[in-house]
Amino acid sequence: MGKARDNGKAKGSEKHRDDGSDPEHGSAPAGPGWPRFGRFSDRYYPSCQLDDLQGAGAAAEAAARGEPLPTNGNGKLARRFYEEELARLQVELVKMQYWIRSVGFRLIVVFEGRDAAGKGGTIKRITEPLNPRGCNVVALGTPSDREKSQWYFQRYVEHFPAAGEIVIFDRSWYNRAGVERVMGFCSPQEVDQFLHSCPDFERMLVDSGILLLKYWFSVSDEEQEARFRSRLEDPARRWKLSAMDLEARNHWVEFSEAKDEMFAHTNIPEAPWFTVEADDKRRARLNTIRHLLGKVPYEDVTPPAIDLPPRRKGKPVLRPPRNEQFHVPNVYP
Secondary structure, X not given: OOOOOOOOOOOOOOOOOXXXXXXXXXXXXXXXXXXXOOOOOOOEOOOOHHHXXXXXXXXXXXXXXXXXXXXXXXXXXXXHHHHHHHHHHHHHHHHHHHHHHHHOOEEEEEEEEOOOOOHHHHHHHHHOOOOOOOEEEXXXXXXXXXXXXXXXXXXXXXXXXXXXXXXXXXXXXXXXXXXXXXXXXXXXXXXXXXXXXXXXHHHHHHHOOOEEEEEEXXXXXXXXXXXXXXXXXXXXXXXXXXXXXXXXXXXXXXXXXXXXXXXXXXXXXXXXXXXXEOOOHHHHHHHHHHHHHHHOOOOOXXXXXXXXXXXXXXXXXXXXXXHHOOOOOOOOO
């Protein structure tokens, strides 16, 4: 049997031009280096920094020689190539964060998809080089009784970014259209209300100046099964697999149907869905980071390196004896 994959057709806008202008409403393209926020456009000017990436690194060298990218025995990206590319892209992420902080940009990135599709690993590689004071990862648990009585979006809104901040949602308000719907945690009326109100909610975010990026990680059922088994066999990763994950595993078709309807309602031009093919985790991480960098119109405003002057000598101080302190035993001499 072939791999079952959740490749539902998403509804998108056909009323936009490649230059970002809006023929129906007469909006002009944005200025160089800034996103195109046309009503019927989901395209943005990429950062000029990406021009430098086009002709550098192992990927560009292989393409110039007409060679395929290096892979391992199972057709997935080779580790050395992956690590070199990741290191280059992480440097660009740092440049992006410097720019975001300097101009007061606000960025929300939503990660959704199948269980074990690689969302968490990708988020980890994005946040590794970044300053945590300006980049927050939000992974909310089960809502409390008080939160259940609130406006549905309320507990997510309180985590939204201020000027100069990045917020990454490891699952988000789309729980209602996915797991809550399939597993029976909400009523059909609540699902319908969400699907009709979510596009307006997200348009308000974009209209306020927030850049909202939404990624759906797609994985085949065979690959998901292999990752589940890998987690069960690894005590250090077993926490990633819950009883709810195992129960949801029996609802593959229902989740596919829910995802297709969710895309049909919420794949809006102002905040479109971007699907990441995630059977190869390394490719998925690199592709997502590269795409993210291309959607933020950052420039290199990295501050110059600070000179480290010689440390001034202080006055002599009588320190207490070391044997009066408690020390962590050195069991790895």
